[in-house]
Amino acid sequence: MIKENKKLTQEEIKSLTELKDQFDDVVGRIGVAEAQIMGLDRQKQTLNSELIALQEKEKSVAQQLEQKYGRGRLSLETGEIIPL
Numbered sequence: 001m002i003k004e005n006k007k008l009t010q011e012e013i014k015s016l017t018e019l020k021d022q023f024d025d026v027v028g029r030i031g032v033a034e035a036q037i038m039g040l041d042r043q044k045q046t047l048n049s050e051l052i053a054l055q056e057k058e059k060s061v062a063q064q065l066e067q068k069y070g071r072g073r074l075s076l077e078t079g080e081i082i083p084l
Helices: 010-069
Strands: 072-074 081-083
Touching: 010 072
Parallel strands: none
Antiparallel strands: 072 081
């Protein structure tokens, strides 16, 4: 039995082409979003490192002040240390 080739209509071809284009567009936008997420992850890691460094510096300054003035509560507005 010989089978004949069948051909899609122009409307069917157009519909499938539009579907493929939409699919390609969404996949491309997913790639862009993933690249942005990677950039944000790197930025978050950098900020976390900066935060850790600031916390260590804060601890060091607090220890220095405590050695110099003793334990107390600091008022940044007045510069006074209120003993505990």
